[in-house]
Amino acid sequence: MVLANAVTAVTMALRGELKRDKSVVLIGEDIGLNGGVFRSTDGLFKEFGKDRVIDTPLSELGIAGAAVGMAVNGMKPVAEIQFSGFLYASFDQLVSHAGRIRGRSRGRFTCPMVIRAPAGGGIRALELHCECNEALFAHTPGLKVVYPSTPYDVKGLLAAAIRDPDPVVFLEPMRIYRAIKEEVPEEDYVIPLGKANVVREGTDMTIITWGALVKYTLEAVEKIKDKVNVEVIDLRTIYPFDVEAIIASVKKTGRAMVVHEAPRTSGFGAEIVAQINEKALDSMEAPVVRVTGYDTVLPFANLENEYIPSEKRIIAGIHKVMDY
Template sequence: MEKINIVQSVNLALRQEMRKDKNVIILGEDVGVNGGVFRATDGLIKEFGANRVIDTPLSELGIIGAAVGMAVNGLKPVAEIQFSGFLYAGFDQIFSHAARIRSRSRGRFTCPLVIRSPAGGGIKALELHCEHGEAIFAHIPGLKVVIPSTPYDTKGLLASAIRDPDPVIFLEPTRIYRAIKEEVPEEDYTVPLGKARIAQEGTDVTLITWGALVKYSLDAVKTIQDTISVEVIDLRTIYPFDVTAILESVKKTGRAVIVHEAPKTGGFAAEIIATINEKALEHLEAPVVRVTGYDTCLPFARTEKEFIPDEQRIVAGIKKVLSY
């Protein structure tokens, strides 16, 4: 079996879903002839033609709004937004329409739409190319929010997202687009939305994270593995998130650290902590620790590594929760 990276896995998932279902189409900026600025749609126009792999005019609002209309009228559009910071140009269409159509039409119309966008920093890109807005989208009722962290999961989660009957925001971890290679089966499989993955078993403390920081958390944990046994949970889906997996782990370890790249206040860690408090407070040996970005603008390339949780901050977080 061939080893492929996350971008190639996105490409494979799109190709296979488009072969399976003629209603699956791709639209976005530079997704056709150019194959996407990250090459996620490379070669797809050759196989499926310009009617199904559509280079649009430069308007994120236009892409998302038109995709809503397409989805309502029977297609399964996969819209690519080139960088996560540009998602907000289409925010009104996501918030006011995509997420609400099923509810406000009482099920008469639905919106099986996937919006893919690279997300996260650490790639020395321009400003507004690196944001991590999962908590913003998770707060909108009617949306699902997915972030893969491995090539295998990417194919399975994207297949699930495309087959899902409701709108899904699919945030791809730019920083590790090409950092991990693994065997991804050609055969049809899905990874269900809403199910976390135990990336590493452990007994002393539970570390919950997602996206690119799964890899960096695993790297950090390796440096202390002789003394501390950390269970690492890759959340995979932010909404709906896997409460059962988190509770099972926390009940076992009694301690939890949540690591994410987005700013701390109102970040998704807060929701996870509230859920742990509601359902497993008596199992906690220490307050849950957050290792996150700061409530600042994401600094430009020269400073961004100070913002994104790194090995040192992750290890410090683990030690903090253990020393309580």
């Protein structure tokens, strides 16, 4: 066991996979000697050399497209995009190619690649450094989307993502990169993609959330635990997502709320509400509430906390659900 934050957990997972599988190769901007802008590849360049931990020219489109070509030719590229807002430059390659290769070649070629990016606001980053764009990728056939919330999960989910035979977008919540430290096993383990985690058991209502907001939702829920006993589900994987866990929980509690940072309209919360509607309407005692970012761009640092669901808004949402 190592007391690790999420950045260290990324490094641990990458180190483990580099050791385990010779075809794994890391590519990205400044990931070599510099160890990445968040230091998540710290030390790996020295340990594995320049042919396994590779600094690339500054082109997010190039990184994504090159990863596609490497993946079809037998490698397992793990590409780092420095910030989630720069993923837009990679988007064409992910949508038009990475997600389609298996289908277009009818299984002759596959694209086992991972594209990692820090995502989400809350650390006063520059604009476009903190986008919450999971829904874009979840809406892209052929991709998988993972959004962990703790160091332990980061390590297990990243290992699973790298071993997955299909392309995975791995979003790392910047806000908890260094905000949580916990015991992380040094030995190998994976957390299967598509499985949610009930991080707090409760009986009165269910909150479904992911990424950095798991921590802040749990903190909010603690504050009102004497009044409301909330079950909290950390979705962990956005696509495919663990609908069974959601439905089992809301059938038990009869009330639900989704909390996410991304804009509300067509945000992934909408999909969860639709699933509850389709599969558990009879069990529901109140409409499902969404506490989310607004349909605005994420404000610059000074106003970002006006946008990101706050403890106050989460608690207000809980009351709205409970008081219905």
